[in-house]
Amino acid sequence: MKIHKKILTHYLSCTSPVDKEGYLFKKKERNATYQRRWFVLKANLLFYQERPADRHLLGVIVLEGCAVRRSESEGQFAFSLVFEGFKTYRLAAVDHQTKESWVKSLLSASHCYLSLLVRDLGRQYEEAKQNQGSGESSSSAHMNSDLFFPSTAAVREGRSFSAGTVLQTPSFHTKAMARKSPKLWHRRNAHVTPLNGPAPLYGEWPLVDLDPLEDFRKLHDYYGQEVKRVREEWMRSRQEEEEEDSDQDLIYLG
Amino acid sequence: MRFNEKELVSLSRQPSEMAAELGMRGPKKGDVLKKRLVKLVVNFLFYFRTDEEEPIGALLLEQCRVEKEDSQTFSIVFLDEAERKYLFECDSEEQCGEWIDSIIKASYEFMRKNLIFYRTEIHRLTGKDPLEQYGISDETRFQVSNGLQLMPRDTSSL
Numbered sequence: 001m002k003i004h005k006k007i008l009t010h011y012l013s014c015t016s017p018v019d020k021e022g023y024l025f026k027k028k029e030r031n032a033t034y035q036r037r038w039f040v041l042k043a044n045l046l047f048y049q050e051r052p053a054d055r056h057l058l059g060v061i062v063l064e065g066c067a068v069r070r071s072e073s074e075g076q077f078a079f080s081l082v083f084e085g086f087k088t089y090r091l092a093a094v095d096h097q098t099k100e101s102w103v104k105s106l107l108s109a110s111h112c113y114l115s116l117l118v119r120d121l122g123r124q125y126e127e128a129k130q131n132q133g134s135g136e137s138s139s140s141a142h143m144n145s146d147l148f149f150p151s152t153a154a155v156r157e158g159r160s161f162s163a164g165t166v167l168q169t170p171s172f173h174t175k176a177m178a179r180k181s182p183k184l185w186h187r188r189n190a191h192v193t194p195l196n197g198p199a200p201l202y203g204e205w206p207l208v209d210l211d212p213l214e215d216f217r218k219l220h221d222y223y224g225q226e227v228k229r230v231r232e233e234w235m236r237s238r239q240e241e242e243e244e245d246s247d248q249d250l251i252y253l254g
Numbered sequence: 255m256r257f258n259e260k261e262l263v264s265l266s267r268q269p270s271e272m273a274a275e276l277g278m279r280g281p282k283k284g285d286v287l288k289k290r291l292v293k294l295v296v297n298f299l300f301y302f303r304t305d306e307e308e309p310i311g312a313l314l315l316e317q318c319r320v321e322k323e324d325s326q327t328f329s330i331v332f333l334d335e336a337e338r339k340y341l342f343e344c345d346s347e348e349q350c351g352e353w354i355d356s357i358i359k360a361s362y363e364f365m366r367k368n369l370i371f372y373r374t375e376i377h378r379l380t381g382k383d384p385l386e387q388y389g390i391s392d393e394t395r396f397q398v399s400n401g402l403q404l405m406p407r408d409t410s411s412l
Binding site for chain 2: 010017043044061064066085087105109111129
């Protein structure tokens with residue numbers, strides 16, 4: 001299979017951020033000796049060459065479907081990339097800190113991992129926006145049920161995740177953002193969401209099916225419209241108030 | 255240049271939502287349109303001869319530009335070189351749009367940007383860094399692009 005080397009080397013040398021780089025020892029498969037190589041981690045790709053300035057790229061390891069394991073049996077600062085059913089790359093650092101740093105970076109390097117993380121954060125973001133809008137604490141239990149994300153314990157254990165692996169999400173609760181006075185809030189809620197009722201099920205909120213990655217502008221426009229509408233209602237109701245006897249209003253919003 | 259070929263071939267055989275027979279034409283002058291099974295897995299675009307198990311090749315979908323060429327055709331340009339333009343012919347405009355969308359979203363860099371956006375926004379809205387609970391707040395790859403670390407904000411006044 002052809003891997004289009006130039007595309008890879010171009011990506012390596014372009015301005016997108018390098019996630020980690022440094023010297024590591026790589027064990028040769030044939031004669032079990034370690035050779036020092038300069039490694040560059042970018043996205044889900046681990047490149048290696050002899051020296052930092054070298055133009056000649058020795059190789060690349062695509063980090064999908066591999067487990068990152070500490071292998072003390074091989075050496076004090078040794079660790080490996082294990083492709084189950086395939087090859088194991090044996091690497092070693094010069095000290096404990098370097099090893100730990102690399103292990104941690106490699107654990108969060110896969111595309112699958114990032115994909116799950118982005119999805120999870122996307123939902124947290126939507127939830128945070130809803131909460132900001134509603135001013136109530138969300139009943140977020142049902143919102144998390146669909147998504148699974150590696151817990152920190154599992155991350156420590158050292159597996160990178162294929163799309164098929166499923167793990168428990170740590171539950172996420174947002175605190176109520178009590179930004180508005182209760183009196184004003186009361187009024188707004190009557191127009192917008194059921195008062196004292198449960199928040200509509202996650203599936204019934206508008207934009208739930210909108211993939212947030214699709215168009216941020218749409219998402220922002222939508223919320224912008226909501227804000228605009230609420231503001232208009234507030235202005236209208238304020239006007240009505242001023243015309244009526246306003247003894248009962250505890251808060252003057254002038 | 256060496257690479258973990260067997261592992262990559264195995265990756266190419268994983269199920270994918272975006273896998274279809276498309277007309278594909280390479281960037282060189284002599285290249286003609288050929289029917290290929292094109293498959294998107296993570297940030298790689300694999301292409302197979304129909305009914306073959308091993309892909310002919312793998313294109314890394316980073317630092318590339320995806321564009322609509324006409325109603326049913328899209329192109330991918332690599333290395334910012336117009337000479338490295340691959341053309342893909344779809345069966346419908348809808349399919350073409352789906353592919354363009356999927357390829358853009360499959361890029362690691364695209365996903366990273368989204369992550370940083372969500373991280374920043376969630377922090378702004380809740381005062382919390384959402385990556386803390388996963389123990390990855392200080393990972394270089396997730397840092398806000400201007401290099402500033404997200405600091406926890408005192409929300410007691412809210």
